[in-house]
Amino acid sequence: MTRLFNWLLPHPALTLLLAIVWILLQNEVSAGMIVFGLILGIIIPILTAVWWPERPKGFRIGKMVSYSLLVMWDILVANILVGWIVLTKPNSKLKPAWVVVPIDLLQPEAITILAGTVTLTPGTISADLSNNGRSLLVHALHTDDPDSVRDEIKERYERRLKEIFL
Numbered sequence: 001m002t003r004l005f006n007w008l009l010p011h012p013a014l015t016l017l018l019a020i021v022w023i024l025l026q027n028e029v030s031a032g033m034i035v036f037g038l039i040l041g042i043i044i045p046i047l048t049a050v051w052w053p054e055r056p057k058g059f060r061i062g063k064m065v066s067y068s069l070l071v072m073w074d075i076l077v078a079n080i081l082v083g084w085i086v087l088t089k090p091n092s093k094l095k096p097a098w099v100v101v102p103i104d105l106l107q108p109e110a111i112t113i114l115a116g117t118v119t120l121t122p123g124t125i126s127a128d129l130s131n132n133g134r135s136l137l138v139h140a141l142h143t144d145d146p147d148s149v150r151d152e153i154k155e156r157y158e159r160r161l162k163e164i165f166l
Helices: 002-008 012-026 031-051 061-088 108-120 146-164
Strands: 097-102 124-129 135-140
Touching: 012 031, 012 061, 012 108, 061 108, 061 146, 097 146, 108 124, 108 135, 108 146, 135 146
Parallel strands: none
Antiparallel strands: 097 135, 124 135
16 A cells, blocks of 8 residues: 555655646636646656655655645735835845855755745745755845844744654
8 A cells, every 4th residue: 555655646745736836827726627736746746756766755745735825824924025115115224134044954855845935935035055955045135133034934934844744
């Protein structure tokens, strides 16, 4: 049974991500779009599995769903905040900052999701990953306290990703 599951879902996170992206690209949530998104999410990882040297050992799908909802909420809130900053603060009053975020994650998939989450959230962008993969360079559009940006990324996103990827 485990072999069948591993064959059907070689990369569960990718399966979920592909299904969600398909639904979002179609701009329509219906049973047919969900089923087709899941079919794509199953077929594409199977066809590309030979090019993935390792796959995640443990993955909690339920926690990934709650993480995805959290990220979507954060994107919505950050869009409003960045819009407010852009409309109300002249460029001379912005306080951009480069922040180095040390990473405790070990799985490449988890690090990629963290970097993508930071980039997707308006107001921040992940600019570089250190050669050893242990820190992420993040640019914040406006912050009074760069340390709080680092701490929020670690607490809000990295901590949850550690729970998702065992």
